[in-house]
Amino acid sequence: MDILDALLQEHQVIRDLFDRYDQLGPRSHAERRALFHVIRAELESHHPGEEEILYPAIRAAHPGHLDERVEEHRVVRRLLAEIALLGPEDKAFPVKFLVLRENVEHHLREEELELYERARASLSSREREDLGRALAAARGRAAEPSS
Ligand SMILES: [Fe+2]
Ligand SMILES: [Fe+2]
Numbered sequence: 001m002d003i004l005d006a007l008l009q010e011h012q013v014i015r016d017l018f019d020r021y022d023q024l025g026p027r028s029h030a031e032r033r034a035l036f037h038v039i040r041a042e043l044e045s046h047h048p049g050e051e052e053i054l055y056p057a058i059r060a061a062h063p064g065h066l067d068e069r070v071e072e073h074r075v076v077r078r079l080l081a082e083i084a085l086l087g088p089e090d091k092a093f094p095v096k097f098l099v100l101r102e103n104v105e106h107h108l109r110e111e112e113l114e115l116y117e118r119a120r121a122s123l124s125s126r127e128r129e130d131l132g133r134a135l136a137a138a139r140g141r142a143a144e145p146s147s
Contacts, residue, residue: 001136002125002129003131003135004054007046011046014039014042014104018105021097021101043080043104044077054119061118065114066115068110069111072107
C-alpha cells in the first residue's frame with residue numbers, strides 16, 4: 001500500500017478515537033482511562049512510522065517543515081507521558097487531554113495539507129509503495145512479542 005494512504009488511515013483511526021471520547025459521560029472514568037491508553041498506543045506507533053520511514057525519504061526535498069513536525073511529535077509525546085500519570089478523575093486530566101487533542105488535530109491537518117502533499121509530489125508511486133511495505137514490515141516487527 002502507498003505509505004501516504006496507510007498513514008492517512010492511521011490519522012482517521014486517531015480522529016475516530018478522539019470522537020469516541022466525546023461520547024463518554026463525565027463520570028466514565030474507567031472508560032476515559034482505557035480510551036486514553038488506546039490513543040496513546042496509536043500515536044506512539046504512528047509517530048515512529050513517520051519519523052523513521054517517511055520523513056527520511058523526503059528530508060532532502062523539504063527540510064524545514066519536517067523539523068516543525070518532529071517538534072510537534074515531541075510535544076505530544078510529553079503530553080501523553082504527563083496525562084498517563086494522572087487519574088481520569090483528576091481535574092488536570094480533561095484539561096491536558098483537550099490540549100493534547102488540539103495539538104494532535106493541528107498536527108494531522110498540517111501533515112495532510114502540506115507534508116503529505118509535498119511527499120506525493122516528490123516521491124514516485126513506486127517509491128511510495130516501497131515505503132508502505134517498509135512501514136508494514138516495521139509494524140509487523142513492533143507487533144511481535146519481544147522475548
Ligand atoms: Fe506526525
Ligand atoms: Fe501523521
